[in-house]
Amino acid sequence: MKRVIINIFTTTGLALVILSAISIALTMFYIPFSHTVLQILGANVVIHLGLFLIRKFESRYIFLEVLLEIAYIMVVLVVFHLVFDWFYRWLSPLAEIGILVSMAVIIYMVTMFLRMGRIREDVNEINKLLEKRNKKT
Amino acid sequence: MIVKLVQDMSVAETEILIKYNEMTEDVIRVTEMIKSATTRIKCTCDSGEKLVNVSDIYYFESVDKMTFVYCGKEVYKTDIRLYQIVNDFGHLGFVQISKSCVLNMNALDSVSTLPNSRMEATLKNNEKVHVSRKYLENIKSALYKGV
Numbered sequence: 001m002k003r004v005i006i007n008i009f010t011t012t013g014l015a016l017v018i019l020s021a022i023s024i025a026l027t028m029f030y031i032p033f034s035h036t037v038l039q040i041l042g043a044n045v046v047i048h049l050g051l052f053l054i055r056k057f058e059s060r061y062i063f064l065e066v067l068l069e070i071a072y073i074m075v076v077l078v079v080f081h082l083v084f085d086w087f088y089r090w091l092s093p094l095a096e097i098g099i100l101v102s103m104a105v106i107i108y109m110v111t112m113f114l115r116m117g118r119i120r121e122d123v124n125e126i127n128k129l130l131e132k133r134n135k136k137t
Numbered sequence: 138m139i140v141k142l143v144q145d146m147s148v149a150e151t152e153i154l155i156k157y158n159e160m161t162e163d164v165i166r167v168t169e170m171i172k173s174a175t176t177r178i179k180c181t182c183d184s185g186e187k188l189v190n191v192s193d194i195y196y197f198e199s200v201d202k203m204t205f206v207y208c209g210k211e212v213y214k215t216d217i218r219l220y221q222i223v224n225d226f227g228h229l230g231f232v233q234i235s236k237s238c239v240l241n242m243n244a245l246d247s248v249s250t251l252p253n254s255r256m257e258a259t260l261k262n263n264e265k266v267h268v269s270r271k272y273l274e275n276i277k278s279a280l281y282k283g284v
Binding site for chain 1: 235236245246247248249250255256269270271273274276277280281
């Protein structure tokens with residue numbers, strides 16, 4: 001659970017940075033900060049709790065797992081966008097969806113990268129313990 | 138660690154006495170290894186029923202509601218379910234490493250990551266078994282406990 005909470009705040013921060021970068025790049029829309037932070041935090045809570053449940057099921061094909069997770073993230077982001085009207089209709093619907101999809105993919109890839117790093121650390125730790133055990137015998 | 142073997146023709150049953158001044162991980166491991174060497178389970182194979190030493194088992198795998206017992210070279214079947222194996226033999230070094238596999242930690246040689254973020258465990262006979270990331274923590278805590 002501690003890891004889930006850390007992940008929620010990490011991806012919330014990441015989403016805010018990306019959103020700020022996009023708004024600066026497009027110089028087309030203004031994001032009211034306080035509401036957006038809470039909405040993005042809410043979206044991340046829903047995303048991470050959902051992923052926590054989705055990851056209980058494992059498939060032989062990693063590609064299917066990745067697809068399912070990305071699809072779930074996009075559905076949550078689209079729902080939140082429709083509910084909170086994140087882009088205030090200053091962009092075309094296609095552009096809005098495009099931005100959401102890009103954000104979802106970027107954030108997902110960053111978290112995948114971080115997760116793989118953690119797994120590698122765990123595996124190295126296990127191998128060191130095995131080496132220590134084998135030296136004793 | 139000093140190992141002594143003393144033959145005594147008067148004893149009816151083999152007795153193992155471990156002298157220690159402190160209960161360390163090594164003492165626990167040796168004790169569990171001895172227990173596992175004398176624990177057997179009933180298995181079936183082509184030639185009929187057989188009692189297999191738990192210490193000879195590398196891993197159990199559940200496929201289509203059947204539990205297969207993998208030793209170094211032989212494969213058997215048993216009626217014992219995976220959750221029973223974890224409950225009954227967990228203290229002997231058997232750890233669940235995926236939804237369908239329980240591994241004997243004494244048979245584990247190393248763990249490696251695969252390019253598609255999967256993991257596999259290499260056993261002492263060079264066989265490889267899939268490790269689920271959900272159960273990676275089980276392997277770590279078993280090693281810290283001295284299994």
